[in-house]
Amino acid sequence: MTASHSETPSPKPDASTFISDHQQVDRSKLSQMYLHYVETKDKYPHAILLYRVGDFFECYFQDAVKLAQELELVLTSKQAGEQGRVAMSGVPHHAWERYATLLVEKGYAVVICDQVEDASEAAGRLVRREVTRILTPGTLLEEGMLKSSRNNYLAAVVIAANHWGLAYADISTGEFLTTQGSDLEHLTQELMRLQPSEVLVPTNAPDLGSLLRPGETSPHLPQCLPPSFCYSLRSQVPFSQGEARPRLLQKFKVRSLEGLGCDHLPLAVRAAGGLLEYLEDTQKENPVPLQRLRSYTVTDYLIVDNQTRRNLEITQTVRDGTFHGSLLWALDKTSTAMGGRALRRWLLQPLLDIKGIRARQDTIQELMENTPLRQDLRQLLRQIYDLERLTGRAGSGTANARDLVALADSLSRLPELSSLVTETRSPFLKALQKVPTVLEELAQKLHAHLVESPPILIKEGGLIRPSVNPLLDERKATVEADQQWIANLEVDERAKTGISTLKVGFNKTFGYYISISRAKADQVPANYIRKQTLTNEERYITPDLKEREARILTARDDLNQLEYEIFTALREEVAQEAEVIRNLSRAVAAADVLCGLAELAVHQGYCRPEMLPGREINIVDGRHPVVEQSLPPGFFVPNSTQLGEESSVISHVSLADDQGQMTKDIDAPAASRRVEEMTNDNPDLIILTGPNASGKSCYLRQVGLIQLMAQIGSFVPARFARLGICDRIFTRVGAVDDLATGQSTFMVEMNETANILNHATSRSLVLLDEIGRGTATFDGLSIAWAVAEYIAVDIRARTIFATHYHELNELASILPNVANYQVTVKELPDQIIFLHQVQPGGADKSYGIEAGRLAGLPAVVIQRAKQVMGQIEKHSKIAMGLQNLD
Template identity: 70%
Template sequence: MPGSSPSADSPPPIPERLAKHTVRYADHHSVNWDDLTPMMRHYVEMKEQYPHALVLYRVGDFFETFFQDAIAIARELELVLTSKEAGKQIGRVPLAGIPHHALDRYCTLLVERGYAIAICDQVEDPAVAQGLVKREVTRVITPGTVIEEGMLSASQNNFLASVVVAGHHWGMAHADVSTGEFLTTQGEDLDQLCQELLRLQPAEVLFPVDAPNLGAMLRPGDQSDQLPDCLPRQFCYTLRPQGPYSQSEARQRLLQRFRLRSLEGLGCDHLPLAVRAAGGLLHYVEETQKTVQAPLQPLCTYTLAAYLVIDHQTRRNLEITQTARDGTYNGSLLWALDRTVTAMGGRTLRRWLLQPLLDVKGIQQRQSTIVELLQDGNLRQMLQHKLKQIYDLERLAGRAGSGTANARDLVALADSFLRLPDLAALAEKATSPYLQALQYVPPELEQLGQTLRSHLVETPPLYLTEGHLIRDGVNAQLDTLRQQAVDDQKWIAELEPAERQRTGISTLKVGFNKAFGYYISISRARADQAPDDYIRKQTLTNEERYITPELKERETRVFNIESEINALEYEIFNRLREQVGEQVELIRKVASAVAAADVLCGLAEVAIFQGYCCPEMDESRAIAVTEGRHPVVEQLLPAGFFVPNSNYMGTIPTDRDADHPQDLIILTGPNASGKSCYLRQVGLIQLMAQMGSFVPAKGARLGVCDRIFTRVGAVDDLASGQSTFMVEMNETANILNHATPRSLVLLDEIGRGTATFDGLSIAWAVAEHLAVEIEARTIFATHYHELNELAALIPNVANYQVTVKEMPDQIIFLHQVQPGGADKSYGIEAGRLAGLPTSVIQRARDVMREIERNSTIAVGLRGEAPQPSKPRRRSKDLAGAYDPSEQLDLFGRP
């Protein structure tokens, strides 16, 4: 009813008058189209076109929302929910609004919560509009299509992904609209699709469906039977129609966009699902950008086999970009290595860490650049000094190409272009490939930088239509208008003393306000002295305000000239922005070279200050690390506190049979002694080496790995009803089903989540399978000391332990990894260090002694241990060295 008070929980009741044209207002309510006011009717039209977006409707200085959108925005942004008259028969409806100048800030909050936003802005000047001001949706902002600087993380890409699934085959495309990156790939394993999405961490994923709920946006965690099970639910999904994803339409859209006759040059002509995914993504970007065209780079096709595969669990366990405990940046490998000084460099470093190389030549090219930067410390420091002055060329170019860059963006581009020759001069004598890429400065960009700098003022305003953008001397017409404005302002400034002299009224004043313009003010007491040519304009309590014909003429000229000046400046600025947009591809090419140089300068700085070495990379299976260190832990500890340890796998140690390389290490030792740190250390050193970095070691020779697997710790997956042990078994199964002889496998405590003998049997079988059937290079950390017997039975297995020093009432952890197997776990001592009460520790020791004295486990189980199964595939190195039919004595001791 009219006048009722709306609330977030219960919208005000309205007449339930059904008509042919109605719009949803709230659950079980509808409003009659003809009963709406003209403005509200237009809002409803826009809402019907974008039913799954929040429509922000420009009204004066505010963007307003109505009906359910108002309730949602008030709830999400913690705004006051008010109401607005929507029609005589309807009454007041919910209203929530935000100031237009705070649009980016509020949109950021809404996008982070997974909402899509349709910006319905005024597209004509309200001052000249007749009737309702013309409004159109000028932009649709979704989590994956953001380009505004204030809504993006500078050091991380904002990816939009598009997925097509056909049986067990899939195609995926992803793009960063802000930087222009546009890539596609195709695969045959749905687990690969899941892992690739988890690597990219897209802000939004598009998925085509045949359903009435098209356009709906599923926020993270939402469940839907329209999505296949292989897609992880922690992302924001937008359901799309099948049309743009058809093979013919997707192919044609790509050909038209990049002006091609064939997709062969893009590398995806033979990948139909990849083409469909890319075409569907391109259609979505064009649909959301509306009046602008996002300057995406030509589509690039990549294969997952071109990079070291690191699954989501391994990324989490190795803490590559964030810590496993609380998901923070500090304490991650990225934190330890990031010495970049540009936003582009920060994003590139993250990408290199998540996609290490398999190509030895590519790795060595990065290494050679670091070597050169280490040898010439002055060059490195000067390069970093100059790089700090380079702005985010990728995203600035993207905004210029899409027509959304402001004057400050163009000034930043100009400053960056004009500093490129300085970078080129510094790298003039460089011989490494990544520094040589800096030596060439495109003359077009240098000239463009000079043009921008000569046209734009030093510090331009934020808003483009209010003038003060262009320097004097750039445009003759603009200079003439400005001079006219100066002359008129000067005349108005001289009017007050002239009129005082002419009228003899010493208190006469000339003033201005926005409502009435310029006026002459005379006090009421002396109003009778006003000249005859004064025209009364306003009467106040203490004064009379007048206008003269000449003052009115000057006022009109001032306003008209100001409007002409602003329009002309905006026109000149648009031409400048278009010139920048024409060079987007060239700018991004330069940005890529600058970003890579920034990353390598940072890696060189880490290497020199942390004492890293250059690893020798080859195609062998060698992992030979001398005095390796954990790159993160050593930075968190005081200098000199970290104990380095060596590691040799896939190699021939001097103290072993030369015919049998060391593939599997059984690592034993007490809790809290450093086993897990050692495992992660080996994995991180391998990863760093394959991304082209130096590594924390005294020396290293490393063969290229195809995959790194880790299984370190596990937690309950309550949402899917899986226990800790089941999660552990799932992860272990994934490793055993995908590992190859070129993989690096790091296992910590397999089989600890079940009964002792079940767990020991599983651990034995897993270790045996990795060593004999797969022959993957593996470190197997365990408290099952019985596994040490594998070294005596399988030639490529070795025992190592983390040593301790035993004292009468305590042990001292030495954190040193040495050959040999431990026969104790020291679990009670670990409990003492954790702070268990003294009485509990003493009782545990008493119980342990009693168990050791009376235990018959060894006798009862002797001869009943699991036997290793016959290998399906054995290398010639192991042939004849291990008889699987031999009965193993798991628990016997020599």
């Protein structure tokens, strides 16, 4: 490796000594190769062009500068003909995937221009080079570039006034969906759920084709699109109805879009058509097989906004963003990569449909009751590789022989899987009963053709078994005979010359040669022609040897070529069956998720929640699914929850308090009428108090997680649960300053709270962990009070409101659908013991001063704090004070 390609940080290059803009060169003065480079670069102005030169992929001009900066490589220069020196940096060719992955992760598109013939074939002329691959963040297929546990989505959006269309595809698995809606907030939430690696946006920007990296802005990007994604600016044309529609019809070979369920969804169609055109444009070399387009409606699923997904730590923890410690971590007992991805999708898109939920529950129950079946299935599933992605690679022509062997191994497990589920009731398991014969035959054929452990490279032979193809066998025999001749040569020549150390060797430059130590050089026969002198040896060739060599190399090339052709034909056969394989893969993935959830339910002692259309949330002895798993067995203290039961509605509870004045004072006659009908035995809103670290947040999240788990069809960590379906789960927990947008903690908190108040319904679950802490105490308390009152009276969302403002406990005295609960502690003279038990009643004091005392604040400060506290409390009877308002 030359110093120019080493991975040490680049010293500041002297840019005056070379050209670093390909537009500025006089092309007539460029040598042939550089001319080809700049012409190729013209076609891909927005991507980084990696150009194969011998053992390296090199970049020149501006790309060289970018590559060196981004990957901390040395930036140097190279003579490019009469034009002079141009900026250059590069990476070793065998490691291109690693470097390209880093670039793509940073939001760049990468174009690979490879040598498509051997330098020796070029015989003096310019080696033929072609663009073999275009990599963008949303169009990856290479195994090493993708995370097996999650989908890699490419999305496309079309926005027209307040309406939007969104299509997305994972080209590695073939999934392709589209939807549209009329609330831009839903579009943002959908994008946040999908976390696409790349989003296509039709614009009339002058720099079409450019890729905005996360955080980069453009006036052409609609405001509602979150800045955290990569955006590809595309022309409007393929996103027009006139182009999108026929493109979809042609792609899926249908006469009308009705069959795809999107006939009535013009924006969804436009987004899907635009996405398809992008794939056709960027994947010309390797067209990817996509599954049939499906359409869906965002509001058919439980809406979990990004904030809530984050706060409930569904796929990663808030503190350090790790998978370990997330809900997915606690629930994932899947055995296949496909199952792992499906579970993630389920968690990010829980259901509203009770029938769908119950079908999943029934399967889990069946698998829990039938332990041998569950265990056999899991055992077998573990032997199934990532069929979805293997098929994708076969379809796009990027699979190697090992991929096909893995695919064949997996396909040949399917009949066993099918025989396990012959007696099952669940439709999810029944879907595995029928394995199409064509797949069994395909597996047999792949096994019969390919050797058991083929090499990674597919153009260098060693892939195909004997007796598959007579011509191949013949060529193999010739090559073997020639190789034997070479092997015998060493023995023969030793005998002939009497030189016992004589060896026959091979290298790329000289081909076969005879090596003799220099000390014996005088004994060399006359027909030996000296080719090279090394310190201790001389290397010779003979006319015979060269003649043989030419034959061997040609025969081997022919052999390898034939093997390659047989292999690509097999790969093509797999691609033909992509749809059948993927349909079955989906069934395997779902069965895997349900098996895993059943296993989890058995081992963690989960119960089957009874799912109802109403508003009730009744959890007996619920546990936090993640915290429970992080503590030693039996350490987690279970707690119950009772919220929003409709059956308990009674009609004669007056809003008036003991003094009989409140109905008038709240000044909300309509609301008060509704409130009159409720009881706080089954409240809508719980005010939860308790000292720091007593377990308020944990309890709050536990309720949210149980509800969410129930709506993906899972069993839940509780002794008993009866749960009404929620339309949305909202959370607000202690915010951190949002430095990126320059918003203060308090503004973030207020924005989040406003979002909840504007969108929650009586079917929503709202979890509030402190409101109003980021401002002056009285402002904060007043806002917290008003928010709680609004949610309880106007929205009637089922809510748990954890707070240190124990003044909020007074709300329960005036609103019958509010109840106070506290997390209990035991106070000893010099410590507080956390019992983690949630019990009815409000904490009568906050423990802040107590905590200060235990932390060692001077006694006089503590004493004074208590006096101040006493004074404040005298004046803070809020409910009574409100009575005096007009």
